[in-house]
Amino acid sequence: MEDRHALSEPRIQSNNKGNKNDTQSLVPVWLVDIHRKGVASPIDTIEISEKTLPPRKKKGKVVWRLPSDHSRLVSHDDLLMMTND
Numbered sequence: 001m002e003d004r005h006a007l008s009e010p011r012i013q014s015n016n017k018g019n020k021n022d023t024q025s026l027v028p029v030w031l032v033d034i035h036r037k038g039v040a041s042p043i044d045t046i047e048i049s050e051k052t053l054p055p056r057k058k059k060g061k062v063v064w065r066l067p068s069d070h071s072r073l074v075s076h077d078d079l080l081m082m083t084n085d
Contacts (some may be wrong), residue, residue: 003037004037005034005035005036005037006034006035006037007032007034007035008032008033008034008035008042009032009075010030010031010032010048011030011031011032012028012029012030012031012034013028013031013047020033027049027050027051028046028066028068029048029049029050030047030048030051030066031045031046031047031048032045032046032048033045034046047072048066049066050065050066053066
């Protein structure tokens with residue numbers, strides 16, 4: 001089957017804005033564009049946050065969660081370098 005869709009690099013929408021006592025404002029929201037082959041502009045943008053992709057827990061401990069800032073993301077170029085080794 002032919003790949004017709006691609007995802008953009010995640011970009012942060014918000015980071016530590018609002019009231020410091022409000023834990024929801026401290027959680028970043030990541031935006032990812034969905035591109036379709038042959039279409040110039042994105043066909044949709046999805047939001048990824050702890051609400052849409054909650055932390056994964058095992059035996060009550062968090063084993064995975066979304067990064068809290070952009071510097072902790074792995075870029076597409078980094079993935080290519082790891083797979084070419």
